[in-house]
Amino acid sequence: MIVELVARGEPPDVVLMADTGSERPETDAFVPLFRNWLDDHGVENHVVRYVPRRFKHWPPYASLLENLLTNGTLPSISFGRHSCSQKWKIAPQDRWTEAWPPAIDAWRRGEKVVKLIGYDCSPADNRRYAEREGFDDPRYVFRYPLREWGWTRLDCARRIREAGLPVPVKSSCFFCVAMKPDELRSLPPAYLRLIVLIEARAAPRLRTVEGLWRSSVKGRGGAQPRPGSMTRFIRDEGLLSPRQVDRIVATAPTELLRFQAAAARVELAARPSMHDWLVRFNAGVRDEAA
Incomplete structure (x- = not known):
């Protein structure tokens, strides 16, 4: 969307990217x-x-991952809600915009700020x-340029490649x-270990998922079958060794609580x-490889 807007001579006044501190590694590589x-x-x-x-008596945290481990829970979207996106993505962008002089001037004049949303015409x-x-x-x-142009995800990918960027x-x-x-299969072991840790830390509180x-998918209607637990998938697929998964589940939550x-x-x-604690936990990747 942004690439095409620039090509059409309609560049956005500013582009904001919200970082949860827990993005996929490919995204972290693409942003720069x-x-x-x-x-x-x-x-x-x-x-x-x-x-x-506000950390109360907890160790300070700075990412969504660290927030989950602090509270011993899963992201809200795993329970069918979307407050994690509101807190970690939407709110930081709104807060930045509230201090942006052009937005302040527009609101003072009784006008609205235009937000560009990248929804395309895919199902x-x-x-x-x-x-x-x-x-x-x-x-x-809210404006939806991709929908105005009738573009699908394939059109977006083509345009990005034409600009010399990776999709x-x-x-x-x-x-x-x-x-x-x-996508889970493509994650490096360090990320898979963190997934096991999240579920193990939250396990005592899980009642409905x-x-x-969230819940198992049997693969009907073209969906890919999978369990509701990513840890089970990681174990079943052999993405981490059973010994490594068992060790994380058995020891890491207790060590974190201590x-x-x-x-x-x-x-x-x-x-x-x-x-600080995660640095020590992540050292386990090197230990397993040794």
Whole structure:
């Protein structure tokens, strides 16, 4: 969408990218490339993030992954809700815009800011658009350029390649319920270990869902069969060794709880962060490879 808008002489005034700190590795690799492209074409761009501030007695956290491990739960989308997207993607962009002088001036004049939404004319985006159609926001007007042009996902991919850019993967957290089995298979071991950790940490509280994928899919109607638990899929597919999965499930949640309890006795300024614990946990990838 953005590539074509620039080519048509309609570049956005600013492009915002919300970073949850838990994106797929392909997305993390693509963002710097695309930001360079935007810079080369004179398009202002920024990466925005939700910044947690109230940690109570918990170790400080800075990403959606660390937030889940802190609370011992799954992302809200695994329960059929979307508050994780609101908190980690939409709200940081809105907060940035609230301090953006052109937006402030527009609102002062009683005008609305135009938000460009990248829904195309593919079946999945048709459904998303139908859910939002007619939505009235007091501060924003929503425009859907890809739908205006009648473009599908294939048209978008073609245009991106024509611009000399690699076609990015679908943007999502690597543990999102929307991840397809093949996408999970493509993840590096370090990411798979974190998925096992998330489900193991949340397991004592789960009552209505099997895991990050919510519930099992039998594969009817062309859907890919899979369990509701990503950990089970990882084990069944041999993406990690059974020994490694068992070790994470048996020991990591307890070790994390001990870490949290110890951190609670330390003043916030000197308190170790969830990132510190994850550095030690991720060292297990190197240990397994040794």
